[in-house]
Amino acid sequence: MAPLLEAANTFGTPLYVYNLDMVQKRLSILSDLFGNRFGISYAIKANPNPTLLAALQAGLSTFDASSFAEVIAAIDAGMPAKQVTFxxxxxxxxxxxxxxxxxxxxxxxxxxxxxxxxxxxxxxxxxxxxxxxxxxxxxxxxxxxxxxxxxxxxxxxxxxxxxxxxxxxxxxxxxxxxxxxxxxxxxxxxxxxxxxxxxxxxxxxxxxxxxxxxxxxxxxxxxxxxxxxxxxxxxxxxxxxxxxxxxxxxxxxxxxxxxxxxxxxxxGRWLVGPAGWLLTRVISEKHSRGVEVRTCDAGFNAHLAACGMMGSVIRRNWDFENLSNAKGQTGRYMLTGPLCTSIDRLAMDIELPKVSIADVLSIASSGAYGYSASPRGFISHPEPREVVIENGQLRDATPPLARIAAELVL
Ligand SMILES: Cc1ncc(COP(=O)(O)O)c(C=O)c1O
Missing domain, CATH: 3.20.20.10 (Alanine racemase)
Known part of the structure; x- marks a missing residue:
């Protein structure tokens, strides 16, 4: 998990990290799986990050776009228009x-x-x-x-x-x-x-x-x-x-x-979901009526699905890690986001190695329906930045306007 912590320290949080090496591996597994029976169509809605689209494009039969903006994103990523479905x-x-x-x-x-x-x-x-x-x-x-x-x-x-x-x-x-x-x-x-x-x-x-x-x-x-x-x-x-x-x-x-x-x-999700993490930093801590509360800089504004608000009937904790303290003695925590609403909960009664202010937590399985499927404008907190790992190297993949906004608060 060292590259993830390095990414958080270099680019700030909240931060989405997409491992393109993993995505390419999954694409090649899928392309070979059924012989020549299927071409692969990637649904852009799962993750429209331009760097990710550009990396995927050559190995696909088509991009499936679900808005005109996604049609343009597909073409911008290098896909011939005739290989785009709408x-x-x-x-x-x-x-x-x-x-x-x-x-x-x-x-x-x-x-x-x-x-x-x-x-x-x-x-x-x-x-x-x-x-x-x-x-x-x-x-x-x-x-x-x-x-x-x-x-x-x-x-x-x-x-x-x-x-x-x-x-x-x-x-x-x-x-x-x-x-x-x-x-x-x-x-x-x-x-x-x-x-x-x-x-x-x-x-x-x-x-x-x-x-x-x-x-x-x-x-x-x-x-x-x-x-x-x-x-x-x-x-x-x-x-x-x-x-x-x-x-x-x-x-x-x-x-x-x-x-x-x-x-x-x-x-969409099978290809890119497991290759993405959301990283969030603990901003504040308190003991409230017997519960250890840790408030983070990402909530449902940054990751609606991980907060159980995207189609889950029962809210359950996703797969969190404390990247700053991976092996310490564990405690039980309520992890909340920065929004002024009690429904902004990342995890309830989750067991993690001791979580302190400034620790970086990761949420796995976040490569699909994370950044783009979250109400990022709610309460105007800094938007997550996006980075990729490619050939083992970290690289900024934040679209330009969002990058300028993120740099203002670093
Ligand atoms: C038309 C269409 N294609 C593809 C997908 C991608 O689904 P998944 O990311 O679950 O593979 C969706 C998801 O909503 C869809 O509506």
Missing amino acids: SGPAKREAEIKGAIVAGVGELVVESLTEAKRASSIAKERGVNQNILVRINPLKLPRKFGASMGATASQFGIDEEDLARDLPIIRDYPNLNLIGFHIYSGTNCLVPEAIAENFAIFADIFRAAQEITGVKPKRLVFGSGFGIPYLPGEDALDHAALPALINPIIDDLLDGEAFNETKCNLEL
């Missing part, structure tokens, strides 16, 4: 226009209204835009940490409406329907449940093909691959996945209708 349930007219003008490879259409809007914009621009239709399945197996489908949802065309809606979308002028997209659940640690979900996708893709008569060029499988967040949780046994998933893909592609199909595995 998903998201509320694309404004100007965003669709911007994406079409930028030349995004595939617009992921989430509703009939959106298809109609995209069609008239493409017509106005005199272009034919490739689209994928996102589908909201009826079923999601158990064991997924978060569900984005299998219920009433803003994401995609409901499976039971495909026969009615897909021909309408296929026939809209200036849209070129080239495939289908499903992302119905995420953060799953059970290989069998992921495979069961892929079998559901395969059946839906077959049905969508039959309804439209379109030979898909692209099918997107929202992976749902999870990562452990809590101490004691086991990592997803990714090595068990090919034996379960390869037969499903081979069976799907074994037919004339799918002989031009390229499949993409879309994901």
